[in-house]
Amino acid sequence: MQITPEPIAGSDTESGELSVVPAASMAPAFSPLYQQIKRLILNSLRAGEWKPGEGIPSEMDLATRYRVSQGTVRKAIDELAAENLLLRRQGKGTFVTTHAEQQVQFRFLKLEPDSGTRGSSGPAHRNIIECRRARASMDVAKALGLRTGETVLQVRRVLSFGGTPIILEDIWLPAVPFRGLTAERLANYQGPMYALFETEFNVRMVRAEEKIRAIPSLKMHESLLNVKQGTALLSVERVAYTYRDEPMELRKGYYRTDTHHYHNALN
Amino acid sequence: MQITPEPIAGSDTESGELSVVPAASMAPAFSPLYQQIKRLILNSLRAGEWKPGEGIPSEMDLATRYRVSQGTVRKAIDELAAENLLLRRQGKGTFVTTHAEQQVQFRFLKLEPDSGTRGSSGPAHRNIIECRRARASMDVAKALGLRTGETVLQVRRVLSFGGTPIILEDIWLPAVPFRGLTAERLANYQGPMYALFETEFNVRMVRAEEKIRAIPSLKMHESLLNVKQGTALLSVERVAYTYRDEPMELRKGYYRTDTHHYHNALN
DNA sequence: CAGTGGTCTAGACCACTGG
DNA sequence: CAGTGGTCTAGACCACTGC
Numbered sequence: 001m002q003i004t005p006e007p008i009a010g011s012d013t014e015s016g017e018l019s020v021v022p023a024a025s026m027a028p029a030f031s032p033l034y035q036q037i038k039r040l041i042l043n044s045l046r047a048g049e050w051k052p053g054e055g056i057p058s059e060m061d062l063a064t065r066y067r068v069s070q071g072t073v074r075k076a077i078d079e080l081a082a083e084n085l086l087l088r089r090q091g092k093g094t095f096v097t098t099h100a101e102q103q104v105q106f107r108f109l110k111l112e113p114d115s116g117t118r119g120s121s122g123p124a125h126r127n128i129i130e131c132r133r134a135r136a137s138m139d140v141a142k143a144l145g146l147r148t149g150e151t152v153l154q155v156r157r158v159l160s161f162g163g164t165p166i167i168l169e170d171i172w173l174p175a176v177p178f179r180g181l182t183a184e185r186l187a188n189y190q191g192p193m194y195a196l197f198e199t200e201f202n203v204r205m206v207r208a209e210e211k212i213r214a215i216p217s218l219k220m221h222e223s224l225l226n227v228k229q230g231t232a233l234l235s236v237e238r239v240a241y242t243y244r245d246e247p248m249e250l251r252k253g254y255y256r257t258d259t260h261h262y263h264n265a266l267n
Numbered sequence: 268m269q270i271t272p273e274p275i276a277g278s279d280t281e282s283g284e285l286s287v288v289p290a291a292s293m294a295p296a297f298s299p300l301y302q303q304i305k306r307l308i309l310n311s312l313r314a315g316e317w318k319p320g321e322g323i324p325s326e327m328d329l330a331t332r333y334r335v336s337q338g339t340v341r342k343a344i345d346e347l348a349a350e351n352l353l354l355r356r357q358g359k360g361t362f363v364t365t366h367a368e369q370q371v372q373f374r375f376l377k378l379e380p381d382s383g384t385r386g387s388s389g390p391a392h393r394n395i396i397e398c399r400r401a402r403a404s405m406d407v408a409k410a411l412g413l414r415t416g417e418t419v420l421q422v423r424r425v426l427s428f429g430g431t432p433i434i435l436e437d438i439w440l441p442a443v444p445f446r447g448l449t450a451e452r453l454a455n456y457q458g459p460m461y462a463l464f465e466t467e468f469n470v471r472m473v474r475a476e477e478k479i480r481a482i483p484s485l486k487m488h489e490s491l492l493n494v495k496q497g498t499a500l501l502s503v504e505r506v507a508y509t510y511r512d513e514p515m516e517l518r519k520g521y522y523r524t525d526t527h528h529y530h531n532a533l534n
Numbered sequence: 535c536a537g538t539g540g541t542c543t544a545g546a547c548c549a550c551t552g553g
Numbered sequence: 554c555a556g557t558g559g560t561c562t563a564g565a566c567c568a569c570t571g572c
Contacts, residue, residue, distance in 0.1 A: 030568075032541060058557060069543045074558085084534050090558045091550035108533050208533040213524035214481035214499035232481035232499035238533075257480035264531060266375050266475040266505075267351050297549075299560060325538060336562045341539085357539045358569035541567070548560070 037066055038076035045085065045096065046243045052098035052198050056086065059094075085206060085243075099205065100195035107194075108208050108238070111167065111255055112263045121162030129156040129224070131183035133175065140172045143239050143250040151175035155186065158224055166260055168224050172250040177203055194240075203248055208240040212262065217254070225256055234262060304333055305343035312352065312363065313510045319365035319465050323353065326361075352473060352510075366472065367462035374461075375475050375505070378434065378522055379530045388429030396423040396491070398450035400442065407439045410506050410517040418442035422453065425491055433527055435491050439517040444470055461507075470515055475507040479529065484521070492523055501529060 041056070050056045057065070062073045077094055080086040087095045099107060112118050134154045141148045152172050159167040171193075173181070178201055189196045197203040213235040217227050227233070234255040239247045255262065308323070317323045324332070329340045344361055347353040354362045366374060379385050401421045408415045419439050426434040438460075440448070445468055456463045464470040480502040484494050494500070501522040506514050522529065 032567095034541075060557090071544090072542060075541085077558095088558065089551085091552080091556080093551095093557060110531075110533075210531045210533060212479065212501065212529035212531065214501040214522075215524075216499050230497070232483050234479065234481040234501075237528075255481075257482075261504075262479035264377075264477045264479065266377075266477060299548095301560075327538090338563090339561060342560085344539095355539065356570085358537080358571080360538060360570095535572080536570105537572105538570075539568085541565100543565080544563095546560100546562085549558085551555105551557075553554085 033068055034072045034075040034079075037062075037068060037073055038079055040066065041076060041080060042085070042243070048202070050096050052096050052204060053100065055093040055095050083207075098195065099192045099198060105192055107192075108205075108240070110262050110264060111260050113161065113260050125160040125163070126187075127158045127160065127165075128183045128187045129158060131155045131181065131186060134172075136172070140250055144172065144174055144247050146174060153178050153181055155181075155183075157186075161260070164259070165225050166256050168221065168254045170252045174248065177201055177248065204243055205240040205249065206243055206245075208238050211237045213237075215254075221254060225254065227256060231256075233257070236262070300335060301339045301342040301346075304329075304335060304340055305346055307333065308343060308347060309352070309510070315469070317363050319363045319471060320367060322360040322362050350474075365462065366459045366465060372459055374459075375472075375507070377529050377531060378527050380428065380527050392427040392430075393454075394425045394427065394432075395450045395454045396425060398422045398448065398453060401439075403439070407517055411439065411441055411514050413441060420445050420448055422448075422450075424453075428527070431526070432492050433523050435488065435521040437519045441515065444468055444515065471510055472507040472516065473510055473512075475505050478504045480504075482521075488521060492521065494523060498523075500524070503529070 041062075044050060044056075056062070059070050059073050059077065062077075063070045066073065077086060077088070081088050081094075084097055087097050089095065106118070106124075113121065132154055134152055136144065136146050136148060136150045136152045138148050140146075140152060141150060144152070146152070152175055155169075155171040155173070157169050157171070158165050159169070178197075181201070185200070186193070186196070194205045197205065214232055215235045217225070217229055217231045217233045219229055221227055221231075221233065222229055225233075234253075234257050236251075236253040236255060238249075238251040238253065240249040240251070242248050308329075311317060311323075323329070326337050326340050326344065329344075330337045333340065344353060344355070348355050348361075351364055354364050356362065373385070373391075380388065399421055401419055402416045403411065403413050403419045405415050407413075407419060408417060411419070413419070419442055422436075422438040422440070424436050424438070425432050426436070445464075448468070452467070453460070453463070461472045464472065481499055482502045484492070484496055484498045484500045486496055488494055488498075488500065489496055492500075501520075501524050503518075503520040503522060505516075505518040505520065507516040507518070509515050
């Protein structure tokens with residue numbers, strides 16, 4: 001059984017909904033119903049039919065809408081919840097996840113103090129050093145899917161914990177989606193940067209990939225991070241992706257790890 | 268409905284199976300059926316009723332055994348599969364995961380070459396430097412849940428990729444479960460170290476936690492990793508846990524990150 | 535072909551939330 | 554109390570594997 005999506009939000013960007021056959025393959029490309037439902041829900045998220053923080057229709061409503069059983073909708077939502085795109089709350093409903101909540105303040109930041117829990121030394125202090133327009137270098141362009149020389153915004157900031165500067169971040173953003181972003185707006189905004197991206201620029205960061213290295217600190221790190229040149233720093237290069245799986249941010253972080261460490265759980 | 272486990276494998280270590288009430292709380296500690304089934308399956312895994320690589324009974328068989336529906340067993344297995352304790356293979360059955368398979372050769376190793384895929388430079392070369400008995404220092408004892416001074420085994424080895432030494436690892440293991448482990452057995456064994464632990468010592472590593480820092484290389488790294496003293500190295504401190512969630516290995520890794528990087532996906 | 539896991543349904547009931 | 558997500562069942566059928 002295949003589903004014919006009803007044109008609700010006038011936003012089905014993808015034309016070929018089903019039966020995508022791998023090139024030069026005889027595979028029938030069978031796709032279970034719940035995967036098709038999952039894609040329809042994802043399309044609604046992409047189209048902004050339900051915004052971050054809002055609730056989506058109940059399972060029964062969606063089942064009626066898509067003309068499938070509740071269990072099928074349920075399995076679709078389960079997967080989206082596992083990917084952190086949706087959040088289920090028993091008795092209340094299912095909600096679009098957002099970066100604008102206290103609990104997930106630093107969802108992508110895995111640095112922790114060696115002793116104590118994160119936040120035990122008070123809230124992080126953010127210091128915007130600069131925000132300027134620039135031309136994408138080759139590696140920045142490649143990471144963001146742009147052409148070399150295209151206009152990007154470059155942000156530099158320092159994060160301090162307990163009064164000590166711990167992290168220097170250089171951030172590159174494509175200029176077009178982020179038109180109007182200034183150092184002042186960044187400095188005045190309370191809350192995670194990704195929350196500002198959501199509310200002000202309609203850009204939702206969904207997942208990220210990081211490449212981690214150890215590097216000797218440079219001269220510029222001396223004053224900004226209060227370390228001597230040559231000190232070992234953790235280099236964390238992150239590319240963050242949107243609902244559409246487009247790379248929308250390149251972030252090069254330099255972490256002091258004398259009092260903190262990057263924590264990772266392996267399963 | 269609560270399940271009364273039948274005494275099959277004579278191995279139900281846990282006495283209080285159900286209804287664990289949080290201290291000083293009136294919470295009824297409701298536990299869904301599938302969670303109870305999950306625990307029973309986990310107990311069988313712990314007891315060694317099904318060994319790594321082996322298949323477990325079919326869903327229908329387990330449903331009959333536990334006197335629940337197939338769907339309930341299914342949900343229990345789903346969660347264990349999500350935790351990488353079981354592996355489902357359509358048409359074949361459900362199997363206990365193992366480290367002794369080519370595909371998951373380096374399940375816990377997240378270092379990748381900057382260009383190319385892992386393994387593109389041929390198989391890793393393992394060089395056992397030493398394996399000796401020692402007394403647990405304070406931090407080693409704390410990590411392994413031992414008392415300071417208890418006997419541990421200490422292994423040192425170097426991993427090379429494409430002929431270049433990239434990783435130095437110092438490994439600490441509690442002496443008792445690993446009695447009989449020698450440098451020779453380690454050197455002669457083909458395959459992942461965790462696979463040897465499974466087959467020879469009945470120790471199954473299920474998950475791990477890592478703390479990552481950047482440190483300057485020490486003098487001993489000069490010859491072993493072929494780097495100059497003071498070069499920035501990635502320090503990866505891993506504690507690995509068994510089925511019973513006991514810490515069974517402390518591993519301090521020192522990674523060269525001039526040609527490789529630690530890769531991490533964030534969701 | 536039989537046996538396995540994978541999907542889908544319909545319906546009942548339970549636990550949790552908020553008015 | 555109604556509405557939500559969460560659990561459980563029984564049964565049907567499908568996709569994949571190996572003999």
